[in-house]
Amino acid sequence: MYAQCPDCLTVFSMDAELLAQARGHVVCGHCQVEFDALLSLSSQLPPEPFQYLPSRENSGRLPRADAAVYRPRPEQVFAPASTPAAENGDFSQLVFSPRFAREAKSSAGRRWPWLVACLVLLLLLCAQLAWAKRDVLIADATAGSWLRQACTGLGCRLPLVQDVHRLRLLARDVQAHPSVPGALLISATVRNDASFDQPWPVVSVTLSDVDGKRIAMRRLQPAEYLGDSAALERGLAAGGNAALVLEVEDPGNKAVAFEIGFE
Structure with missing residues (x-):
């Protein structure tokens, strides 16, 4: 951003943080005149040749801010601007919830039905493989013992396997x-x-x-x-x-x- 001294017409590159601290009032580094940089503040320089940056007078109407990039959740608590923590520049007590974190949480909530469906399909696939290889599983000493114990508890009977x-x-x-x-x-x-x-x-x-x-x-x-x-x-x-x-x-x-x- 750029601002122009109204006395000597020197154009300066301005920093938003410095302007916020001084509420727009700065001292010209060339002629030492104090001026309101907000009156001539511009995001870019006009094409050369130029002499004056366009000045901005107070229209008396407050602009509406619509392009939001962050909004806290209702349960978040922010320290008031007048508290000692804010005055001393200590923002460690503030809690921020970036928008991408909220979107990730929302995406996770929509993703769990797919995870359940994939798990069910995986279990069905394992059951089909086990049925196709049932003779091998029943004949195996370890797997066959587990299957017989499970069938005993469920009241079922394993198919006969020949060897x-x-x-x-x-x-x-x-x-x-x-x-x-x-x-x-x-x-x-x-x-x-x-x-x-x-x-x-x-x-x-x-x-x-x-x-x-x-x-x-x-x-x-x-x-x-x-x-x-x-x-x-x-x-x-x-x-x-x-x-x-x-x-x-x-x-x-x-x-x-x-x-x-x-x-």
Whole structure:
């Protein structure tokens, strides 16, 4: 900002803080005349050549201030201008709330529904992945234990997971069927070494001759060797034993060995 001495016409660069402290009255540094700088105050110099800065007389009408850059919140308390803190230049007690801080707070308030929606979608995605990998999770020692405990508390039941590699054949025997001519009665005891319940396996019976050549084979579905539908639905309990009784056709005297497998 610029102001002009009315006596010697010297133009000076003015500082707003100095003008505010002196209420616009300054002393010319050239001719030492005191003058009101507000009467000739200008934001920029007019194009040269110029002699006088345009003067401003008091119009008697107060200008309206509309371009607000800051407004305190209602709960903020400001120290009066006449207090000792203001007179001594100590503004540490004043509380300011910049406009960008209020806008950030308002934006955070509008953002939380999106955060909740994203969290719900993330949980749904995790649930879909867990369902797709349920067999792996149930078979895992740690995750399967947590899932079984959670299901016990909720009153639900985990789906059966099959792992025939954890089924162990403890005993087996074959003999002629006591009541059906031309048939063999095979009994076997199987144990589930897994930490989770398994569905009943498909049992394969292979008969071979003295040279080890296969002469007969049969695959038995669980419904063929289990007569209890409830036991079929429950599956083979973790760590439990089960006795299986299988009926197969007798291939004759050539069959001297047999083998039982699980699928």
